[in-house]
Amino acid sequence: MSATSRPSPLLIRPEKDTFLNEENPFEGMMSRFDYAAERLSLDQGLYKVLRSPEKQIIVSVPFQRDTGEVEVYTGYRVLYNTSRGPAKGGIRFDLNVTLDEVKALAAWMTWKCALVNIPFGGSKGGVVCDPATLSNTELERITRRYTSAIIEILGPDSDVPAPDVNTNERVMAWIMDTYSMHKRHTVTAVVTGKPIAMGGSLGRREATGRGCMLVTREALRKLGMPIAGTRVAVQGFGNVGSTAAMLMEELGLTIVAVSDKSGGVYNPKGLRIKELQQHVREHRFLGEYKEAEPITNEQLLTVDCEVLVPAALENVITRHNAGDVKARIICEGANGPTTANADRILEEKGVFVVPDILANAGGVTVSYFEWVQDRGGYFWDEETVNQRLERIMVQSFDEVITMSEKHRVNLRTGAYMQAIERVAAVHRLRGMYA
Numbered sequence: 045m046s047a048t049s050r051p052s053p054l055l056i057r058p059e060k061d062t063f064l065n066e067e068n069p070f071e072g073m074m075s076r077f078d079y080a081a082e083r084l085s086l087d088q089g090l091y092k093v094l095r096s097p098e099k100q101i102i103v104s105v106p107f108q109r110d111t112g113e114v115e116v117y118t119g120y121r122v123l124y125n126t127s128r129g130p131a132k133g134g135i136r137f138d139l140n141v142t143l144d145e146v147k148a149l150a151a152w153m154t155w156k157c158a159l160v161n162i163p164f165g166g167s168k169g170g171v172v173c174d175p176a177t178l179s180n181t182e183l184e185r186i187t188r189r190y191t192s193a194i195i196e197i198l199g200p201d202s203d204v205p206a207p208d209v210n211t212n213e214r215v216m217a218w219i220m221d222t223y224s225m226h227k228r229h230t231v232t233a234v235v236t237g238k239p240i241a242m243g244g245s246l247g248r249r250e251a252t253g254r255g256c257m258l259v260t261r262e263a264l265r266k267l268g269m270p271i272a273g274t275r276v277a278v279q280g281f282g283n284v285g286s287t288a289a290m291l292m293e294e295l296g297l298t299i300v301a302v303s304d305k306s307g308g309v310y311n312p313k314g315l316r317i318k319e320l321q322q323h324v325r326e327h328r329f330l331g332e333y334k335e336a337e338p339i340t341n342e343q344l345l346t347v348d349c350e351v352l353v354p355a356a357l358e359n360v361i362t363r364h365n366a367g368d369v370k371a372r373i374i375c376e377g378a379n380g381p382t383t384a385n386a387d388r389i390l391e392e393k394g395v396f397v398v399p400d401i402l403a404n405a406g407g408v409t410v411s412y413f414e415w416v417q418d419r420g421g422y423f424w425d426e427e428t429v430n431q432r433l434e435r436i437m438v439q440s441f442d443e444v445i446t447m448s449e450k451h452r453v454n455l456r457t458g459a460y461m462q463a464i465e466r467v468a469a470v471h472r473l474r475g476m477y478a
Contacts, residue, residue, distance in 0.1 A: 255406020
């Protein structure tokens with residue numbers, strides 16, 4: 045395929061009379077699952093099993109504020125499927141956390157782990173709170189109380205949390221310490237994304253962004269597009285987005301736009317990513333950066349570029365703006381950035397979408413490496429981590445391409461089919477306990 049031609053759309057999903065509820069992430073995720081299961085001719089019994097979360101836990105999280113006032117927040121933890129191994133999934137602290145969101149994210153983790161063929165199932169958790177209004181001591185109290193509330197399901201062989209929105213290495217350290225104090229001995233493998241000094245893995249912090257860079261590189265090769273001169277826009281300049289932008293710039297791509305919650309910046313000739321990272325370290329947000337043209341997060345999604353990396357939150361590409369997307373490739377650094385309705389529009393436009401369960405699987409892959417290193421008590425150098433990550437990401441990309449071409453479906457459906465078939469195969473082998 046030439047660099048100037050557009051990829052021809054694969055099989056288009058039949059049009060439906062009504063649009064899906066774009067605000068419900070679980071419904072959007074399940075619409076993709078349903079279509080992939082149909083293409084696989086999945087047994088009706090297995091379909092019912094794989095469509096239902098194993099456990100859904102809702103807990104109260106009471107804690108004392110620094111002022112002495114008592115607050116009670118709500119926490120969630122969902123284990124979606126553990127047939128292939130312990131559940132694996134992040135914990136987020138955010139005002140917008142809902143049970144439907146957590147269920148969707150736990151299901152995504154199930155398919156993501158199966159897609160890159162690591163021995164984990166999927167889980168997710170969260171506490172409904174605004175970390176920006178909380179002190180560090182208050183965050184620690186919330187973390188420890190939430191951990192103690194769900195401690196029966198946590199463990200290296202049952203459920204292994206990791207950082208997510210508004211959580212980080214320090215939060216994982218508190219979780220590990222709380223769990224270890226209850227068990228009366230240090231258990232490093234109960235969480236991943238920990239500080240290096242506590243059993244964390246080299247390369248973990250950059251892993252999700254590195255994975256995005258690797259699959260973008262493979263997508264460019266697949267479409268016959270050059271590295272030099274290819275323009276990239278990145279929505280979200282947190283850990284994933286800023287790392288992906290930096291590594292893509294090092295690869296030779298031109299980063300023309302980036303954004304965070306304060307807004308974005310644009311320069312058609314290319315931005316200097318390390319300079320922007322330094323600016324964020326000093327000023328926290330991109331909004332005050334004056335060396336490029338300001339743009340909004342919404343404008344970034346439709347900026348003139350070849351590669352778009354939505355690496356912020358869910359549901360940012362919808363049926364309302366998908367038709368205005370100019371990128372030829374979308375690499376989904378965030379979970380669920382594209383709604384099911386937008387998928388139809390992008391497919392008709394011939395946009396090559398590298399789906400979230402593949403594009404951002406670098407994080408859980410190196411989390412798996414961390415878990416392995418903790419359990420073995422032997423730690424790898426960063427070069428080894430990155431080499432093994434690259435091998436898994438490239439192999440997984442090739443497997444998704446093969447599946448999508450075999451069944452004449454887009455990459456998202458191909459990825460779901462690959463993942464669902466792997467989970468279903470284990471269920472068939474294990475049988476039904478009664």
